[in-house]
Amino acid sequence: MATDKPSRTTTPVRTPRHFSLENEHSATLGSQLVLYLVSLVLALGGAASFFITLGSVLHDEGIAGLDEPLGDWFVGHRTVWLTAVMTVLARLFGPVAMPVIVLVVTAGWSLLTRRLWRPLLLAGAMISGVILTEIAAHLVGRSRPASSLMMLGPDGTSSFPSGHVVGTANFLLVGAYLVASRFSKAWASIVAFGAALAVIVAEAASRLYLGYHWFTDTVGSVCLSLVLLAVVIFLDVSRARVPTRPGARG
Template identity: 45%
Template structure:
C-alpha cells in the first residue's frame, strides 16, 4: 500500500514528459556537454592563473583601480541594492518562495525541484572551493558595505545569482515554442548576472576573476541540469505520427490476404470486396475437398448396401437350399 501511494504521487506530481524530435533531444545533450566542458575549462584556467598569480589574474588590480576611480554616491546605492537582492539572506528567500509557489500553482514539482537542486549544489560547491583555495579579498579600505574577512574565490553572491537566473530561465523558457522569446529571456538573465558581478567588484568585496570563476561554475551546473532534465523528461516523438484508427483493421486484412489489395480496400472502407485470387483458390480447394468427401461417403454407402444385399441373397439362397433338402 505505501509503495502504491508513493508511485501514485510520483506519477501525478513528479513525472513530467515532453515529446520532441530525435534531433532536438540530441542537440540538448550536445548543449549540456558543451556547457559542462566549457565551464570546466574556463574555471580551471582561471584557477590556475589565480594560484600562480599570473596571466588572467593580472587583470584584477587594473579593473579594481578603474572602478574605484568611478564611484559615485547614487551608483553606490544602486550597487548596494543589487548586492542585497542577490545576497545570502534575500536570495535564498526568493528561491524558496519561487520554488514553493511554482510547485503549488503548477501542481508539478519536477522543475521547481531542479531549480532548488541546482542552486543548492552551487552553495555547496562554493563553500568547498573557497576553503581549498583560500584567496584573500581586496583591501578592507575598498569595501563600501561593511567588512568581510572570508575568502573570496569564487564569489558566492555571483554564483548564486548565476545559478538562479540561468536555471530559472532554462526551466521556464525551454518549453516555449518561440525561440526568440527564449533568446530574449537569456539576454535579460545575462544582463542581470553582469550587474551582480559588477556590483561585487564595485563594492570592493571581490576581484574580477572571482566573478568570472563563479560564472564558469554556473555553466557547469546549468549543463548538468540540462542533461538531467533532458534524460528525465524528453521523449522522442514518432516521425510517422499517431497510429491511424483503422490500423487494427489493416492488420487483420494483411493476415487474411496480404497480397489482395481489393480485400484490404474493402476492410478499410467497410465494404464487401469481390473474391480475389487467393480467396478463389481457397474456396475452390474447400469445395473440391467437400466434393471428394461426399463422393467417398456415397461410394462407401453404396458399397456397404451392395455388400449387405449380397449377403442377404446368399443367406436367402442358403435357406432355400436347406428347404430343398
C-alpha cells in the same frame, strides 16, 4: 418489467490534485540530441574555463593581471547613485534575501502548477552551487581586496569564487532554461537568456564596485554556474518525453 441498466448520471471520479514529479516537457529525438550536445559543451567549456581561471589565480598570471586594474577602475568611478544601485544588487542576491527568493519561487511554482520537476531542478542547482562554492572557497583560501575598499562592512571570508555571483548565475541561467525550454519560439530563449546575462554582469560588476571581489572571482563563479546549468539540461532532457514515431505526440 424494468431491467437494471448502467447509470449515465453517476458522479464522475475527480482526479486528485496531487503533486507530480513527471517531466511535462516533450522533445523530438533530434532536439534531444542537440540539447545533449549543448550540455556537453557547457560542461566541458565551463569546467575548463573554471580551472584555467583558478590556475591564473593561484599563479597570479594570465587574466589575474586584470584584477587590480579593474578593481581600481571601479573604485575610481564610484558615485552616489551607482552605489545605491550596486547596494540593492548586493542585498537582493545576497545570502539573506536569495534563499528567501528561491524558496518563494520554488514553492509558488510547485503550488501553482502541481508539478515538482522544474522547481526541484532549480532548488537543486541552487543548493549545489552553495556547496561547491563553499568547498572551492575553503580549498583556495584567496584573500579579498583591502577591507578599506569594502563599502558595506568588512568581510574576511575567502574571495574565490563569489557566492553572490554563483547564486545569481544559477538562479537566472537555470531559471531561464527551465522556462524558455517549454516554448517553441526562439525569441523566448533569446529574451530569457539575454535578460539573465545582463543581470549577472551587473551583479558581478557590483562585487568589484563595492570592493569585495576580484575580477577573476566573478569569472570563476560564472564558469561554475555553466557546469551546473549543463547538469540541469542533461537531467531535464533525459526525462523528456520522446515520441515513439514521427508525428506522435508526447
